[in-house]
Amino acid sequence: MNTLKLNGEVLLRQLRELGEIGADAQAGGRTRIALTDDEKAGRDRVVAWMRELDLEVRIDRIGNVFGTLRSGADDEAQRPLMMGSHIDTVRNAGALDGCYGVLAGLAVVRAFREAGVKPGRSIAVGAFTNEEGVRYQPDMMGSLVYAGGLGVEAALDARGIDGTRLGDELVRIGYAGEMEPGAIVPHEYFELHIEQGPILEAENVRIGVVENLQGISWQRVTVQGNANHAGTTPTHLRHDAGWVAAAVSTFLRALAVESGTTLATIGMLSIEPNVINVIPRKAVFTVDLRDPDEQRLRDAERRLAQFMGEVARKEGVKIETERLVRFEPVVFDAALAQAIEAAAERRGFSNRRMTSGAGHDAQMIARIAPAAMIFVPSRGGISHNPREHTDDDQLIDGANVLLDVVVERVGVA
Amino acid sequence: MNTLKLNGEVLLRQLRELGEIGADAQAGGRTRIALTDDEKAGRDRVVAWMRELDLEVRIDRIGNVFGTLRSGADDEAQRPLMMGSHIDTVRNAGALDGCYGVLAGLAVVRAFREAGVKPGRSIAVGAFTNEEGVRYQPDMMGSLVYAGGLGVEAALDARGIDGTRLGDELVRIGYAGEMEPGAIVPHEYFELHIEQGPILEAENVRIGVVENLQGISWQRVTVQGNANHAGTTPTHLRHDAGWVAAAVSTFLRALAVESGTTLATIGMLSIEPNVINVIPRKAVFTVDLRDPDEQRLRDAERRLAQFMGEVARKEGVKIETERLVRFEPVVFDAALAQAIEAAAERRGFSNRRMTSGAGHDAQMIARIAPAAMIFVPSRGGISHNPREHTDDDQLIDGANVLLDVVVERVGVA
Numbered sequence: 001m002n003t004l005k006l007n008g009e010v011l012l013r014q015l016r017e018l019g020e021i022g023a024d025a026q027a028g029g030r031t032r033i034a035l036t037d038d039e040k041a042g043r044d045r046v047v048a049w050m051r052e053l054d055l056e057v058r059i060d061r062i063g064n065v066f067g068t069l070r071s072g073a074d075d076e077a078q079r080p081l082m083m084g085s086h087i088d089t090v091r092n093a094g095a096l097d098g099c100y101g102v103l104a105g106l107a108v109v110r111a112f113r114e115a116g117v118k119p120g121r122s123i124a125v126g127a128f129t130n131e132e133g134v135r136y137q138p139d140m141m142g143s144l145v146y147a148g149g150l151g152v153e154a155a156l157d158a159r160g161i162d163g164t165r166l167g168d169e170l171v172r173i174g175y176a177g178e179m180e181p182g183a184i185v186p187h188e189y190f191e192l193h194i195e196q197g198p199i200l201e202a203e204n205v206r207i208g209v210v211e212n213l214q215g216i217s218w219q220r221v222t223v224q225g226n227a228n229h230a231g232t233t234p235t236h237l238r239h240d241a242g243w244v245a246a247a248v249s250t251f252l253r254a255l256a257v258e259s260g261t262t263l264a265t266i267g268m269l270s271i272e273p274n275v276i277n278v279i280p281r282k283a284v285f286t287v288d289l290r291d292p293d294e295q296r297l298r299d300a301e302r303r304l305a306q307f308m309g310e311v312a313r314k315e316g317v318k319i320e321t322e323r324l325v326r327f328e329p330v331v332f333d334a335a336l337a338q339a340i341e342a343a344a345e346r347r348g349f350s351n352r353r354m355t356s357g358a359g360h361d362a363q364m365i366a367r368i369a370p371a372a373m374i375f376v377p378s379r380g381g382i383s384h385n386p387r388e389h390t391d392d393d394q395l396i397d398g399a400n401v402l403l404d405v406v407v408e409r410v411g412v413a
Numbered sequence: 414m415n416t417l418k419l420n421g422e423v424l425l426r427q428l429r430e431l432g433e434i435g436a437d438a439q440a441g442g443r444t445r446i447a448l449t450d451d452e453k454a455g456r457d458r459v460v461a462w463m464r465e466l467d468l469e470v471r472i473d474r475i476g477n478v479f480g481t482l483r484s485g486a487d488d489e490a491q492r493p494l495m496m497g498s499h500i501d502t503v504r505n506a507g508a509l510d511g512c513y514g515v516l517a518g519l520a521v522v523r524a525f526r527e528a529g530v531k532p533g534r535s536i537a538v539g540a541f542t543n544e545e546g547v548r549y550q551p552d553m554m555g556s557l558v559y560a561g562g563l564g565v566e567a568a569l570d571a572r573g574i575d576g577t578r579l580g581d582e583l584v585r586i587g588y589a590g591e592m593e594p595g596a597i598v599p600h601e602y603f604e605l606h607i608e609q610g611p612i613l614e615a616e617n618v619r620i621g622v623v624e625n626l627q628g629i630s631w632q633r634v635t636v637q638g639n640a641n642h643a644g645t646t647p648t649h650l651r652h653d654a655g656w657v658a659a660a661v662s663t664f665l666r667a668l669a670v671e672s673g674t675t676l677a678t679i680g681m682l683s684i685e686p687n688v689i690n691v692i693p694r695k696a697v698f699t700v701d702l703r704d705p706d707e708q709r710l711r712d713a714e715r716r717l718a719q720f721m722g723e724v725a726r727k728e729g730v731k732i733e734t735e736r737l738v739r740f741e742p743v744v745f746d747a748a749l750a751q752a753i754e755a756a757a758e759r760r761g762f763s764n765r766r767m768t769s770g771a772g773h774d775a776q777m778i779a780r781i782a783p784a785a786m787i788f789v790p791s792r793g794g795i796s797h798n799p800r801e802h803t804d805d806d807q808l809i810d811g812a813n814v815l816l817d818v819v820v821e822r823v824g825v826a
Contacts, residue, residue, distance in 0.1 A: 197645025232610025
């Protein structure tokens, strides 16, 4: 049985302190968008905390930061158990998304340090660059590059929405490391994260054992119809781009309800000319489709494409689609999920298997190592918002599960 | 039989010349928004043309301009046959909307002048203030005030989208007249206008005999839902304001198709926060409902309200509606419609009875005098657009029908 003790007080204090960097007194929350001055300040703080724990700090060429506590047996070739997440944020974010996973990783290391023992296998804590993708696309970039899914040169050449080059900004803030991304291949990877959804809270469950992660399909749809006078154009002569967008929206809702697993969202929509008595000539909207099963996700994409073909013919409009993002679903490692479940059980924490609806660095690292995730409840399911909240005791519960799993996997020397 | 001859050349030239005032070389079309400097220039030109025809020009307190050709018998108490429309425009408008009706009226007067005869009853040509309602609300303001539907003081106090007071602008451009609006009560009123819709062109019909004008119901609908993460929120826990807007749109289309007479349009729509992976918390859209029958229009409004109540309950959102405009349908004078039809027949012009889908000054004047309208085809049904177009021969045909009707109604002295 695990005799190490998690220092919940320090974990909560570090979450608060990191959360103060980039804080927005007016609008609430904090803004530490990747590779800005505020995010550099966040990185500096996390690196300082790693050094306080006497970890070996390494930074790779895409700016991912790793702090490693070596086992006694590590001849620098041992694959570490890795815990990690990210510390960049969206605009006016909560304090927990990402930061919780990184700082809980440090809390696990601290438990070893405070007990004066070493892990049976090296353990590392990673903070991956630009998970949020607010300034530079794609999101989850640091872990994607790390797992070999995107070349480091291409990533460094990414242009930001502010016109900057990612590589230049990385140099500017002093986080262009020398290590090749992926040089430290994890033996196993665990990511502790807030759920960012309503399920655990709604079901009053303490720990989510994340066994898979939905595939994500994003596309932008442009409907080109004809603008005409709303009072003089008979219904059968209309080419109403706005109505077509609405028809797609109601089709997607029916598809989602029928499927039971597919989620479908139209998050962005604009119409032109946007005048009260003019039939819209143009509608541009995004479709966000998700499903934990690749075949079902493809079915949803196919059915959507088919519907759009039909409705375009009927209404006499032109529909163009542009793929923005496509990630296949990820099935996490079954043994690791079982280990998380067992750890939660030993603590007497109610738990459930679940699917991650959001994307996470773990889905990238799962390409190169066994990986799994632990979720704790999010109040109201709210995230990417200053009102993001998880109770302190829930945060400590999650970190304890992480600690127990790590100790169980690596042993204490 | 009518021996007067319409001077088509002058009519077409005046349409071109008036269309050059406020022309926009870059974006195309012309912009003569009510009571701007460009619209004053347009008024000045029209008044000059009235004076060339030696008409008695009178301006009322809301800026409506009337040019009257008196009959021999007119002791200044005779009610004139009035022709009219407006010369203000929307932004980047065509040259015909409104102007055609005013200048064709002058062409009818010119036919009397060129023949050296007088009408058996006085005839007047009116140009009503602010028909378009771009700068000051409501639209069709000059004719509405003229017909007693809105007090002149209230209209003068209208605030423009640019913060100006209508009455001040009227004084500034020199068109604040002294006559009380409505002082000249028409004996009958005819308005010649481009269709602004596709029906005459689609059916290859030359003359539209407008027997009624749709009722118009405009409302602004605000849907308040909850923003949530698109990837983590199960469908049954969503309160998706964007989907509710879409459901209303598809409901309205079904209603319009089923009804056959009701037209329904969502012309304006915006959603918040308008982020690809966030379920919309808010949707604001407009609904434009039209029907030539008041009972059917009320039915449509009632069914819409009922549907919105149901969908709000189901989705757990709040829906608020705000009435923006409500005009009952107008049935034009049957005898005048018959006279127009007979005139078209005598000329051998194909014609059909029709409903006006758009609002016109004639609907206001119909409150105080028998009124009817004549339509000519609009290419592609396009109006409020630089591409608005009617062929020259079609414009002359319409003006000839107007001339014939006027001669038939008033006689030649």
